[in-house]
Amino acid sequence: xxxxxxxxxxxxxxxxxxxxxxxxxxxxxxxxxxxxxxxxxxxxxxxxxxxxxxxxxxxxxxxxxxxxxxxxxxxxxxxxxxxxxxxxxxxxxxxxxxxxxxxxxxxxxxxxxxxxxxxxxxxxxxxxxxxxxxxxxxxxxxxxxxxxxxxxxxxxxxxxxxxxxxxxxxxxxxxxxxxxxxxxxxxxxxxxxxxxxxxxxxxxxxxxxxxxxxxxxxxxxxxxxxxxx
Numbered sequence: 001x002x003x004x005x006x007x008x009x010x011x012x013x014x015x016x017x018x019x020x021x022x023x024x025x026x027x028x029x030x031x032x033x034x035x036x037x038x039x040x041x042x043x044x045x046x047x048x049x050x051x052x053x054x055x056x057x058x059x060x061x062x063x064x065x066x067x068x069x070x071x072x073x074x075x076x077x078x079x080x081x082x083x084x085x086x087x088x089x090x091x092x093x094x095x096x097x098x099x100x101x102x103x104x105x106x107x108x109x110x111x112x113x114x115x116x117x118x119x120x121x122x123x124x125x126x127x128x129x130x131x132x133x134x135x136x137x138x139x140x141x142x143x144x145x146x147x148x149x150x151x152x153x154x155x156x157x158x159x160x161x162x163x164x165x166x167x168x169x170x171x172x173x174x175x176x177x178x179x180x181x182x183x184x185x186x187x188x189x190x191x192x193x194x195x196x197x198x199x200x201x202x203x204x205x206x207x208x209x210x211x212x213x214x215x216x217x218x219x220x221x222x223x224x225x226x227x228x229x
Contacts, residue, residue: 010045012036012053018074025059027069029077036072057095063088137209138192139165142219144181147174158191163198167191167209176216186219 013020019028029035036046053059065085071077139158147154147169154174158165169177169191180187192215196208 010041010049012049016072019070019072020053022053022056022058025053025056025062027059027063027067027080028054029069029071032071032077039072055091057092060088060092135195136192137165137195137207138190139167139209140188140190142186142188144177163205163207164203165207165209167193167212169212169214173212173214176214180216180218184218186221187216188219189214189216 013022019032033046033050036050037043063080063085065080065082067080068076069078069080139160141158145156145158147156149155150168152168153170155166155168158167177189180189191209191212193212194210196210198208199206
């Protein structure tokens, strides 16, 4: 028994780019099949490619009444009639009906989820749970304290909710506070540095703030809306 000879391949998109565009197809001229045969293309190959191209949903949707048809060079070659537009809509409806009627594959059964482990309320840290880091302390103040002049600069204290923070500011940092006090009605300063020694005294905990850097910001007064009614 002799096997059928496969039809030669033909790339109409590459040969006629002004006519064939799979991503944005336009209605083709009636009888364009004969034009392709006249151009010397194999009939079986042309029939195979044209059938696949013209039965794609995008092409069928492009067949709207009054839309221009094109030839192999992309030139106007008639219009889509109401009959052909209706026929294209019927084919689309049939394809949708066939697709909808296909039974859906059974859903895969859900695997039982793994039980959530019960975690302890607390647990000790082991050496492998610990990495090196750097601890900094930030203290905010809104008024200028009276300093104690020492060799390293200006020693001041800031009483917080939990401890008295003591630090010695260098002259440049102290001048920032003095300038804010002199120029702004309201201001806030942020002192950030290394957490130093902590001492418990009769008056509470004393914390040393080392190498403090100072940033000062003006506090703008909130503008109250005036009711003119």
